[in-house]
Amino acid sequence: MNIFKSYFIRFVVLCSPLIGFASSPDMPHIAPNEPWFTGPLLTPSANVVPKGHYNIQSYLFFTNIYGHYNAHWKNHSMPHLFVGSFVLDVQFGLSKICDFQFNPLVLYKHQKDIHTWAFGDIPISLGFQLYKAAPAGPAIKLRLLATLPTGKYQHLSLDKKGLDAGGLGGYFPGIALVFGRTFQMGCSQFLATRLSLSYHFPTPVHVKGLNSYGGGPHTRGKVFPGQFFISLLGLEWSFTQRFVLACDLEYIHTNKTRFTGDRGHLNGVPHLIGDASKEQISIAPALEYNFNQSVGIIAGCWFSIAGRNIPAFASGVISLNIYK
Numbered sequence: 001m002n003i004f005k006s007y008f009i010r011f012v013v014l015c016s017p018l019i020g021f022a023s024s025p026d027m028p029h030i031a032p033n034e035p036w037f038t039g040p041l042l043t044p045s046a047n048v049v050p051k052g053h054y055n056i057q058s059y060l061f062f063t064n065i066y067g068h069y070n071a072h073w074k075n076h077s078m079p080h081l082f083v084g085s086f087v088l089d090v091q092f093g094l095s096k097i098c099d100f101q102f103n104p105l106v107l108y109k110h111q112k113d114i115h116t117w118a119f120g121d122i123p124i125s126l127g128f129q130l131y132k133a134a135p136a137g138p139a140i141k142l143r144l145l146a147t148l149p150t151g152k153y154q155h156l157s158l159d160k161k162g163l164d165a166g167g168l169g170g171y172f173p174g175i176a177l178v179f180g181r182t183f184q185m186g187c188s189q190f191l192a193t194r195l196s197l198s199y200h201f202p203t204p205v206h207v208k209g210l211n212s213y214g215g216g217p218h219t220r221g222k223v224f225p226g227q228f229f230i231s232l233l234g235l236e237w238s239f240t241q242r243f244v245l246a247c248d249l250e251y252i253h254t255n256k257t258r259f260t261g262d263r264g265h266l267n268g269v270p271h272l273i274g275d276a277s278k279e280q281i282s283i284a285p286a287l288e289y290n291f292n293q294s295v296g297i298i299a300g301c302w303f304s305i306a307g308r309n310i311p312a313f314a315s316g317v318i319s320l321n322i323y324k
Contacts, residue, residue, distance in 0.1 A: 034136070035190045035238030037182075038288045038296030038321045040246040043194040043234025046139040046180030048129045051093040055323045059087040061302075063315040069307035071276065078311075081163075084108040085120075097129040105151075109163045118166030122148040125176075136182040136190075145174035145198065154211040165212045170225060174200030188241070194234035201227055207273075213257060214273035221261015226277060228254040236288070244288035246298060252280045254310075278309040284317070294323045 039045060039057075049055050065081040084107070091101040105120030124146050131140040151167020176198030183191045202225035210216055213223045231251045238244045259274040286300025298321070303314040 035192075035241050035244060036290035036293045036296060037192050037236050037238070037244060038246075038290055038298045038319075040194070040234035040236055040248045041284045041286050041298060041300055041302060041317055041319065042248040042250060043232040044141075044143070044176070044178050044196050046141045046178040046194060047132065048097060048099040048127045048141060049091045049093045049323075050097075050099070051095050053324060054090070054092040055321070056091075057089040057319055057321040059085075059089065059317060059319045061085040061087070061315050061317050063313055065311045065313045067312035069280075069304075069310055069312055071309055073306060073308050075307075075312045079111060082110045099127045101125045101127065105166075107166055111161070111163060114160050114163055116160055116164045118152060118164055120151040121167035122150050124148060136184075138181045139179070141178040141180075143176040143178060143198070145172070145176060145200065147172040153205070154207050154209055156210040156212070158210060158217065162210050162212070168202075168212050168225065169205040169207070169223075170203045172200050172202045172225075174198055176230075188238075190236075190238045192234075192236040192238075194232070196230070196232040196234075198230045199227070200230075207261075211273075213259070213275070214271060216264045216266060216271035218264030219262065219271055219273060221259055221263070221273075223273070224258040224260075226255030226257045226275075228252060242290050244290065246286045246288055246300070248284040248286075248302075250280075250282045250284070252278075254278045276309045278307070280307040280310045281305050282313075286317070296321050 061084065063083040063085065065083065067075045067077050069075050086106045088104050089101065091099055093099045102122055102124045104122050107118045107120055109116045126144045128142045130142050131138065149167055149169050149171065153165055153167045153169035156162040157164050176196055178194065178196045180194045185191050205223045205225065207213060207215060207223050208220055211219065233249045236244050236246045254277060256277045257275040263270040263273055265271060282302060282304045284300055284302035286298050288296055288298040290296035297319065299318040301315060302317055304312045
């Protein structure tokens with residue numbers, strides 16, 4: 001159960017760069033030789049989608065959670081948990097300098113003979129353009145983040161070992177700054193860079209029974225999820241106008257999760273609920289193909305390379321982006 005709850009905390013955090021995927025392209029280009037960027041897999045854009053335009057990006061993730069990093073950054077194997085997830089990133093402009101984004105999520109989980117479907121929490125964000133020098137120049141975006149707790153998080157099934165969970169039950173407000181700039185490296189080669197720094201302040205969550213944070217049938221109380229920080233660096237290198245190499249590097253730190261109330265017990269042994277602080281470093285290399293400046297597809301992998309008190313995972317990812 002500890003491994004399961006750690007996974008869900010990680011998953012919701014990452015899906016909100018969530019808190020929402022926001023790897024939309026950086027506005028239409030003005031020169032014929034400029035590249036068409038879809039955006040890397042994870043790092044959000046530093047540009048808002050202006051009023052009258054929208055960006056829709058669909059993601060399919062095929063994830064294998066195969067291990068768990070202990071408190072000393074060492075990975076130990078565990079029974080594999082396979083997770084298929086579909087994320088829809090919808091972004092539309094509210095004004096010239098403001099946009100809105102939301103990310104519905106559906107999960108399929110399989111472990112041994114257990115199969116479950118779940119609807120996840122919905123990350124939302126409001127973006128504001130703080131600075132923009134030119135279409136390819138430096139840009140800074142402020143994002144106000146939250147999560148709508150639409151996923152099931154308590155009264156989970158013992159028979160399904162809690163895998164029927166889809167969310168964390170809290171609103172997870174946060175704030176992020178995103179920086180971006182595109183550099184011309186030659187006549188027809190460009191390097192697009194993005195940096196996103198976000199901090200999140202989870203709200204307390206009342207829980208009953210087996211829940212996403214642990215516990216058991218008789219658990220009653222309040223969970224205080226740890227605040228967390230996410231740093232994302234995204235790079236794109238165009239070697240032709242249509243083909244682009246992309247890579248994201250992500251670091252996450254999450255503070256300790258606390259619990260007050262009745263843990264409940266089994267045969268006199270209290271159920272485990274709450275969690276130690278955790279960290280994770282992951283990388284997501286990918287290849288883009290852009291049909292034109294408005295439609296592109298990107299495929300790659302995303303996997304952990306180090307961690308502390310958090311699962312080890314490897315994902316295959318494919319995404320289609322449409323900007324109008």
